[in-house]
Amino acid sequence: MTQSSLPPSTPICVPCRLAAIGAVVLSVAAGFAYVAGWLTPERLTTHRIVNAFETDNGQHPGYRRNHSKGVCVAGDFESNGNAAALSSATVFAAGVTPVIGRFAIPGGNPSAPDTSVPIRSMALLFSLHDGEQWRTGMNSVPVFAVRTPEQFYQLLVATKPDPATGKPNPAVLKAFYVATPETKPLQAWMKGHPPSSSFANGSYYSINAFRFVNASGQTRFVRWSMVPETPFAPITDAQKNAKNFLDADLDQRLQAGPLRWHLIVTVAELGDPSNDATSQWPVGRQQIDAGTLVIEHETSQDDGPCRDVNFDPTVLPAGIKTSDDPLLAARSAAYSVSYNRRTREEALNPKLHQAQQNGDRS
Numbered sequence: 137m138t139q140s141s142l143p144p145s146t147p148i149c150v151p152c153r154l155a156a157i158g159a160v161v162l163s164v165a166a167g168f169a170y171v172a173g174w175l176t177p178e179r180l181t182t183h184r185i186v187n188a189f190e191t192d193n194g195q196h197p198g199y200r201r202n203h204s205k206g207v208c209v210a211g212d213f214e215s216n217g218n219a220a221a222l223s224s225a226t227v228f229a230a231g232v233t234p235v236i237g238r239f240a241i242p243g244g245n246p247s248a249p250d251t252s253v254p255i256r257s258m259a260l261l262f263s264l265h266d267g268e269q270w271r272t273g274m275n276s277v278p279v280f281a282v283r284t285p286e287q288f289y290q291l292l293v294a295t296k297p298d299p300a301t302g303k304p305n306p307a308v309l310k311a312f313y314v315a316t317p318e319t320k321p322l323q324a325w326m327k328g329h330p331p332s333s334s335f336a337n338g339s340y341y342s343i344n345a346f347r348f349v350n351a352s353g354q355t356r357f358v359r360w361s362m363v364p365e366t367p368f369a370p371i372t373d374a375q376k377n378a379k380n381f382l383d384a385d386l387d388q389r390l391q392a393g394p395l396r397w398h399l400i401v402t403v404a405e406l407g408d409p410s411n412d413a414t415s416q417w418p419v420g421r422q423q424i425d426a427g428t429l430v431i432e433h434e435t436s437q438d439d440g441p442c443r444d445v446n447f448d449p450t451v452l453p454a455g456i457k458t459s460d461d462p463l464l465a466a467r468s469a470a471y472s473v474s475y476n477r478r479t480r481e482e483a484l485n486p487k488l489h490q491a492q493q494n495g496d497r498s
Contacts, residue, residue, distance in 0.1 A: 180285065180289050183473060184289075185288075185292070186473045186477070189202055192296065192297065193243060194244070196245065196246055197482075198478050198488045199244070199478060200478060201478070202242060202474065203242055204240075204245060204248075205240060205246045205248055207239050207240070207386065207435070207440070208436065208437050208441055208442035209236070209237045209239060209433065209434050210234075210435075211235050211237075211394065211431040212232050212432075213227065213232070213233045213428070213430075214232050214427050215232070215427035216230060216426065216427045216428075217229060218424050218426055218427070221350060222350055222356055222401065222403070222424070223350060223456060224350055225270065226266050226455075227264050231265075233262050233263065233265070235262050236260075236261050236442055236445065237260040238437065238445070238447065239256065239386065240259070241382070242257065250378070254326070254331040255276055255331070256335055256338050257273065257275050258273075258340040259272065259447035260272050260429070261445055264453055269453065270452060271447050271448055272360075272447070272449050274341055276338045276340055277322065277343070278325065278361070279321045279343065279415070279416055280344075281318075282319065282414065283411075283412050283414050283462075287318065291319075294309055295309065321416065330371060332368060332369070332370065332371065333372055334382065335382055336386060337364050338368070339364060339368075340362040341360075344413050344449070344459065344464055344467075345358065345410040345413075346358055346359070346360075346457065346458060346459055347410075348455065349454075349455055349456070349457060357408065359401075359404075359417070360400060360401050360402065360426075361399075361402070362429060363397060364396070364397050365395075365398070366389075366396075386434055387434055390432070390434050394430050395430075396428050397428070398427070399425070399426040399427050400425055401426050402423050403422040403424070405417075413463055446472065448467070448471045449468070450464055
């Protein structure tokens with residue numbers, strides 16, 4: 137068993153800056169597009185959420201509506217067999233599974249500077265040897281901002297930029313935080329953990345709970361994280377003034393050799409919430425090092441293998457199932473709408489596709 141750890145660091149935001157806190161919370165929320173349930177008097181739909189991202193970030197045809205700025209990567213997952221007793225998924229049998237993935241930052245503007253948000257994301261597609269796939273989208277924070285799709289919509293409303301200032305209204309934000317104490321764990325975590333200086337030295341978390349099912353049909357709730365072998369380092373002062381340092385840094389590191397993360401599976405105990413992404417499980421839960429993710433190559437998202445992949449986290453192989461977390465179905469629905477819109481735009485505009493290949497979309 138391996139216990140993952142996070143390095144100590146210094147606060148990155150202060151309570152008096154409500155607008156700054158709102159930007160942080162929204163950037164994490166932007167890591168997922170959630171929609172489900174009913175919101176009186178008008179139904180909350182997937183299209184309304186995706187439309188809101190387009191309104192807030194502008195129109196960028198052919199791009200993902202969220203996590204627009206990113207880069208494709210490829211490599212393998214080397215399973216050590218340690219998680220096979222928990223899940224019958226063949227990805228956990230000892231052996232090697234091909235992986236394609238994507239590093240990105242939240243937000244719908246593909247030209248945004250890397251410093252526009254403090255969050256990084258890792259999305260992966262495991263191509264299992266039995267023909268199944270496992271897709272997962274992870275963020276560099278262990279908890280989410282809100283618990284339900286309704287709260288997520290309220291967060292979008294509260295953090296909508298004021299046309300007069302271009303920033304969220306502090307009074308509206310304050311009212312949202314008072315009404316939504318579920319945001320406190322994320323705010324507290326963010327204050328103690330500055331952004332990483334690289335895609336390569338950050339940890340990435342599933343945030344939502346899932347169910348592992350073993351060969352005997354036994355089920356356990358789990359979460360997982362990718363913990364890097366590269367030592368963590370916070371963003372530097374020089375990087376704070378650079379627009380595209382994350383991609384440049386990743387390319388430089390990969391030229392020197394592969395990058396590695398350990399897949400750490402955390403197993404819940406009876407009573408640990410499986411339907412609340414704002415709540416971390418207690419320290420001391422069983423953690424299993426299931427193997428090593430090895431990233432070897434990086435290519436542009438304009439023509440790389442991740443370009444046409446919808447990293448829907450509910451695409452799961454036998455041996456892994458969704459939990460009762462209400463956000464999972466909402467993520468899946470929103471990812472589908474975003475995927476359909478951007479691929480349709482490319483199909484209807486051949487010149488847009490050509491611009492992608494030339495790497496000069498704007």
